[in-house]
Amino acid sequence: xxxxxxxxxxxxxxxxxxxxxxxxxxxxxxxxxxxxxxxxxxxxxxxxxxxxxxxxxxxxxxxxxxxxxxxxxxxxxxxxxxxxxxxxxxxxxxxxxxxxxxxxxxxxxxxxxxxxxxxxxxxxxxxxxxxxxxxxxxxxxxxxxxxxxxxxxxxxxxxxxxxxxxxxxxxxxxxxxxxxxxxxxxxxxxx
Numbered sequence: 482x483x484x485x486x487x488x489x490x491x492x493x494x495x496x497x498x499x500x501x502x503x504x505x506x507x508x509x510x511x512x513x514x515x516x517x518x519x520x521x522x523x524x525x526x527x528x529x530x531x532x533x534x535x536x537x538x539x540x541x542x543x544x545x546x547x548x549x550x551x552x553x554x555x556x557x558x559x560x561x562x563x564x565x566x567x568x569x570x571x572x573x574x575x576x577x578x579x580x581x582x583x584x585x586x587x588x589x590x591x592x593x594x595x596x597x598x599x600x601x602x603x604x605x606x607x608x609x610x611x612x613x614x615x616x617x618x619x620x621x622x623x624x625x626x627x628x629x630x631x632x633x634x635x636x637x638x639x640x641x642x643x644x645x646x647x648x649x650x651x652x653x654x655x656x657x658x659x660x661x662x663x664x665x666x667x668x669x670x671x672x
Contacts, residue, residue: 503662510659513651544665566592571599637661
């Protein structure tokens with residue numbers, strides 16, 4: 482019984498690749514290289530790694546919007562907690578930006594009481610941000626329903642087309658399948 486991808490028969494490998502198994506897609510591309518270039522598996526793997534490098538060229542810049550989004554989301558999420566529940570931060574923000582009347586000290590003794598005071602001005606921006614994200618998710622879903630590619634799918638498709646143009650000697654569908662499934666994180670290839 483085969484345990485590794487390079488031991489599997491072609492029909493099993495093809496089925497797994499169609500179902501989205503990226504390692505099966507990688508092995509399928511290696512076998513395509515072997516057939517076209519008439520080389521051993523070891524030589525085909527070297528060419529495969531060259532193709533992986535080309536496929537990931539420019540990935541850092543292309544994924545910059547995602548990275549900025551992650552940093553922004555984590556920063557905003559972290560900052561929002563003291564902006565609502567920490568007395569000194571709430572009073573500082575109120576003094577500089579809100580200028581709301583501060584409740585008596587007895588009404589600001591616990592973080593929940595501070596949160597109740599801060600929520601008066603924190604609710605509108607947090608609510609609006611939540612509604613904005615909800616609308617953007619809905620718009621993305623409708624774009625997908627219409628077959629319009631959002632940024633990620635558009636980028637993957639363009640990258641696959643570039644790979645087909647760069648390596649025209651290999652089967653277009655094998656290259657596209659590999660390229661579109663290759664992770665945008667630049668994760669190491671399982672070889």
